[in-house]
Amino acid sequence: MLAIRARRLFDGQELHHDRVVVIENGRIAAVSGDAPATVDLGDVTLLPGLIDCHVHLAFDASPDAVAGLEAPGLIDRMRAAARQHLAAGVTTVRDLGDRDYLALRLELGLDGPEILSAGPPITTPKGHCWFLGGEAAGEQEVREAVRERARRGAHVIKMMVTGGEMTPGTHSHQLQYGPAELKAAADEAHAHGLPITGHAHCAEGVASVLEAGFDSIEHCSFFTEESVDVDYGLIARLAASDVVVSVTAGIVPGSMQPPPRVLSRLPGIMETIRALYAAGVDFVIGTDAGIGPPKPHGLLPYGAEMLVQSGYAPIDVLRAITSVAARTCRIEERKGVVAPGFDADLLAVEGDPLGDMSALRRPVAVYRMGERVRLS
Ligand SMILES: [Zn+2]
Structure with a gap:
């Protein structure tokens, strides 16, 4: 004892x-x-123990994290990444994009955090993060993709609703899927008892996720082609809904700067973060650990600090990274x-x-x- x-x-x-x-x-x-x-x-x-709702154990936080996927020993690097979270006090991570379902096969036991995993995110052909292997187009393929993840034991479904910054040829301000595909994915996920979360970087994406009945939204940014245009009306609708926003927070100071397209948007990103809290939107933190040098594994404490600096009450931040995160990840019977x-x-x-x-x-x-x- x-x-x-x-x-x-x-x-x-x-x-x-x-x-x-x-x-x-x-x-x-x-x-x-x-x-x-x-x-x-x-x-x-x-x-x-803290819960980071959005990490990528397969990404090594190097300047070219995508290239890092190809080097031999990926599963061992993922194990090391997982241990970095644990050493920082993050006892549960939700991996929202791996390759070959490796995050389900790390077998770390108590030598790592509890790992919840989405497997490869569902995306359009050559869409955001297509190189992780989750391409699916049309309602039928999307439904089959959800079923495959359920069969393999995924804990959550992740869908790339808009393009993203790390995939050339995709655009954060553009939708990748139509309403029928998003609805099909949400219905199929829920039929299998799984939560579904949507990566959405523009207002249209956020609205689509809300309408399709997803459980949470990753990033929830309001990117336009060149800037950020916060949609306060949509934020009010989010606040009135049950949807949880996974706020992308946490940058390790002194690390390499974020890419220019993100850096120039930082004031808009910070205003979005502030406005979500002011409106009373339910939130957790998803650091996106691994995607680049500002985001090494185990950086959740920096994300918590960033939100406090943005005006969030410290107790709300602590709840977000413990009990609220456990609820969002559907482990509230055991964790948080x-x-x-x-x-x-x-x-x-x-x-x-x-x-x-x-x-x-x-x-x-x-x-x-x-x-x-x-x-x-
Ligand atoms: Zn991510």
Whole structure:
């Protein structure tokens, strides 16, 4: 039995003081104010292990992450990428685009985070990220693509609703699929009990995802051909819906700059992020870890800091990367909360992240199903 004392506990919802979390057989057995502790972590805040809702373990965060897919040893690099998340206190990742369903086959057990995976994202022929192998056109092919992912054990369906920045020949401000294909994908996913999320970089894409009945939206940017044009009316519709926005946040300072087309849009991107919160849209964070040098694996704490700097209340950010993320990933029965019966995936950080979110970057201890992770 393990009993961890911490000065502060954020349980996924609220902050408490001086708590002991008792762990038995990998799960939380009790949370108490006065149980005897076997480990006293001192002046730390204990939290549920963090959940990054959008990563790409197959991308190596190099300047040409797509070329990196071709080098031998891809599965080993994916394992190393997964361990980087765990060492940062990210005990669950949702991989929204791998190749050959490799993210389902890493077999890391407690030597990595829990991995939820979409497999190759569904995209149009030569569409955004076609090189990951998920091309499908027309309602029938789209339905079959969803069924294949369900058969292979995917945890979520990811669909490229618009083009994207990393695929030449595709355009972020243009739709890739029509309403019938999107509806077919959403219906098929739901028939298999799976959530579906849509990559959407322009207002038309966001509106299409909303109308097709997807569960969440990745990026939710309002790119035009050259700039950003925030659609406040559409954001109000999002706020009134059950759709969760996975905000693409997190850039490691001092790393190589984002590409010029993204850099020039940064003020618009930041305004979108601000407006989503002001309108009360349900949100999680998806870092897009791996796609380039500003986004190394394990950068979720930087994403949390970015949102606080954008005016988000720290407690809402902590909820987003724990309990709300667990709900979005449909693992809310097991993850994202520190309470009896939940998996003992835990993160202890120095100080108080509610006062200074940079505390998340200073992990003191990480536990995965009650096992202490070696931090290097
Ligand atoms: Zn992505």
